[in-house]
Amino acid sequence: MKRKIIAITGIRSEYDILYPVINFLRKDYRCDLKIIVSGAHLSSWHGLTYKKIEEDGFEVIAKINSFINTDSLIQRPKAVGVLISALSRIIEKEQPHFLLVVGDREESIAAAVVGNYMNTLVVHIGGGDSVYGNADDPIRFAVSKLAHIHFVLSNDSLINLLKVGEERFRIFNVGNPSLDNIRATSDMHFPKISTYLDFDIKTKEYLIFIKHPLSSEKKDSYPQMKISLEAVEKFCKKNNLKAVGIYPNTDPGSRALLEIIDTYKKSDYVRFYKTLPREIFINLMKNCLVLVGNSSMGILETPFYQIPVVNIGNRQKGRFNAGNVEFVEHEENKIVKSLHKACFNKIYRKRIFSIKNPFGDGHAAEKIRNILLSVDVNDKKWYIKKKLC
Numbered sequence: 001m002k003r004k005i006i007a008i009t010g011i012r013s014e015y016d017i018l019y020p021v022i023n024f025l026r027k028d029y030r031c032d033l034k035i036i037v038s039g040a041h042l043s044s045w046h047g048l049t050y051k052k053i054e055e056d057g058f059e060v061i062a063k064i065n066s067f068i069n070t071d072s073l074i075q076r077p078k079a080v081g082v083l084i085s086a087l088s089r090i091i092e093k094e095q096p097h098f099l100l101v102v103g104d105r106e107e108s109i110a111a112a113v114v115g116n117y118m119n120t121l122v123v124h125i126g127g128g129d130s131v132y133g134n135a136d137d138p139i140r141f142a143v144s145k146l147a148h149i150h151f152v153l154s155n156d157s158l159i160n161l162l163k164v165g166e167e168r169f170r171i172f173n174v175g176n177p178s179l180d181n182i183r184a185t186s187d188m189h190f191p192k193i194s195t196y197l198d199f200d201i202k203t204k205e206y207l208i209f210i211k212h213p214l215s216s217e218k219k220d221s222y223p224q225m226k227i228s229l230e231a232v233e234k235f236c237k238k239n240n241l242k243a244v245g246i247y248p249n250t251d252p253g254s255r256a257l258l259e260i261i262d263t264y265k266k267s268d269y270v271r272f273y274k275t276l277p278r279e280i281f282i283n284l285m286k287n288c289l290v291l292v293g294n295s296s297m298g299i300l301e302t303p304f305y306q307i308p309v310v311n312i313g314n315r316q317k318g319r320f321n322a323g324n325v326e327f328v329e330h331e332e333n334k335i336v337k338s339l340h341k342a343c344f345n346k347i348y349r350k351r352i353f354s355i356k357n358p359f360g361d362g363h364a365a366e367k368i369r370n371i372l373l374s375v376d377v378n379d380k381k382w383y384i385k386k387k388l389c
Contacts, residue, residue: 001377002029002030002031002032003030003031003097003098003372003373003377004032004034004094004095004096004098005025005031005032005033005034005096005097005098006033006034006035006036006061006090006091006096006098006099006100007021007022007034007035007036007101008036008038008087008100008107008108009035009036009037009038009041009053009102009107010037010038010039010040010041010066010105011039011040011041011046011049011105011249011250012040012041012047012049012275013295013296013297014102014103014105014107015041015049015053016178017102017125017176017177017178018100018102018125018177019056019181020177020181020184020364020365021100021125021177021180021365021368021369022035022058022100023056023365024365024368025368025372028369028373031369031372031373033058033059034059034060034061034094035053035058035059035060035061036060036062036063036087036090037050037053037060037062037063037064038064038065038066038067038083038086038107039064039067039079039105039106039107039250040067040249040250041053041063042063043067043069045069045250046247046250046274047274047275049275050063052275061094062086062090064082064083064086064087065082066082066086066106066107067079067250068082072252073215073218073252075250075251076106076135076215076252079106080106080109080110083110083111084110084114087110087114088114088117088118091118092118096120097120097121097377098120098121098122098123098149098372098377099111099112099114099115099120099122099123100125101123101124101125101143101147102124102126103125103126103136103140104126104131104136104137104139104143105136105139108124108140108143109142109143112124112142112146112147113146115147115148116146119383121148121149121375121377121382121383122143122147122148122149123148123149123151124143124144124147124149124150124151125151125153125177125368126140126151126152126153126157127140127141127143127147127150127151127152127157127161128144128150128152128156128157128158128159128161128164128171129153129154129160130160130319130320131316131318131319135215135216141164144164145164145166145385147170148170148382148385149170149172149371149372149375149382150170150172151172151174151364151368151371152171152172152174153173153175153176153300153360154175154320154358154359154360155173155358156320156358157173157320158173165386166386167385167386170382172368172371174364174367174368174371175359175361175364175367176300176301176304176359176360177364177365177368178297178300178301179301179304179357179360179361179362179364180364180365181278181282182282182286182301182305182362183362183363184362185279185282185283186279187283188279188280188283190202190203190283190287193280193283193284196280197244197273197280199242199244199271200242201242201244203287204288204289205240205241205242205289206242206243206244206284206288206289207232207235207236207241207243207244207288207289207290207291207292207343208243208244208245208246208284208285208288208290208291208292209228209229209232209243209244209245209246209270209292209293210245210248210291210293210295210298211225211228211248211257211293211294211312212248212249212254212257212293212294212295212315213248213249213251213252213254213256213257214251214253214294214313214315215251215252215253216314217253217313218252218253221253221257222257222259222260223330224312224330225257225260225261227331227332227335228292228293228312228330228335229260229270230332231332231333231335231336232270232292232335232339233264233267233269233270234336235335235336235340236269236270237269239340239344241289241343242269243269243270243271243292244271244273244284244288245261245264245270245272245273246272246275246276246281247261247272247273247274285301285302285305286305289342289343290307290308290309290310290339290343291307291309291310292310292312292335292339292342293310293311293312294311294313294315295316296316298311298321299319299320299321299325301359302324302325303321303356303358303359304357304359304362306324306352306353306355307324307352308325308326308342308343308348308349308352309324309325309326309342310328310335310338310339311325311327311328312328312329312330312335313329313330320358322355322356322357322358322359323355326338326341
């Protein structure tokens with residue numbers, strides 16, 4: 001029996017995690033894979049990244065316009081409502097065995113609710129990963145409590161799910177699927193990358209900057225981004241380095257971040273991009289000095305690259321990491337000091353280069369495929385969750 005799988009994605013970063021998994025599944029004759037795209041993928045503001053999914057050759061069966069173009073806190077709950085309504089109709093028509101979702105965004109919680117009501121197995125990648133400071137943490141654990149199958153990224157996350165009462169047979173430590181992308185991407189000649197970017201950068205002479213808003217600190221988004229970029233530009237000027245920036249996600253507060261980004265269009269040291277091809281971005285990460293900002297990539301992927309991270313502010317604080325992340329407040333001098341340590345302290349960089357990566361071996365997709373094929377979709381044990389009390 002073919003396993004009918006619908007994967008749901010709403011944003012660039014989430015698709016990068018999903019890609020190796022769904023790419024592996026679609027190549028197996030025992031799987032019938034379809035994709036639903038939504039959210040920021042359909043936003044010109046964020047580069048219309050659904051086009052990349054179509055270029056990758058996936059069967060997109062629906063586009064759900066759930067991106068609410070506002071900086072208000074109402075943005076995300078309204079999106080969840082739109083998604084639940086649309087997904088319900090699609091699932092009723094398609095009758096899949098599995099709904100595949102990632103992490104803690106609107107698509108994940110909406111799919112988890114629909115899957116439970118419609119007797120469809122919810123497969124959750126990235127559960128049990130605790131984060132401090134905003135709505136994402138309780139949403140992620142809510143998805144985990146609604147999900148039927150868990151593919152966690154580390155043993156620490158596995159333990160967290162056991163602590164909240166999830167049954168052991170449902171939890172599989174497969175590692176981070178994003179590492180599959182890194183492992184499978186060939187090295188590129190760096191002048192080709194520099195030409196593509198139209199930005200004169202050289203190996204180990206630039207930083208990567210990715211900073212997202214924190215919903216619980218929305219009112220501080222503008223000054224936080226201003227301080228962060230001023231510190232990065234100051235550091236780059238002093239040390240003759242460049243910074244390659246990527247646009248933030250769509251969370252409330254992102255408009256304030258984009259206002260600051262717009263002021264750097266003429267900077268000789270900092271250049272921003274809405275999105276970049278996967279092979280370009282991975283090669284940029286491989287050859288950078290440090291990742292600075294507050295992206296989850298700093299937690300989950302940089303140990304595989306063996307590069308240091310300067311995480312600015314509270315986003316990602318309290319999250320399990322491999323020891324290559326230094327947290328710093330939104331203070332210019334502290335950011336500059338941390339960047340100097342990350343880029344030029346040879347003892348510190350040598351230690352980072354020797355860290356052990358706790359997030360898998362770059363073969364998560366194959367493990368996920370094998371597990372999904374082994375699940376008896378007629379066995380009621382997968383559908384009926386353990387009594388909570």
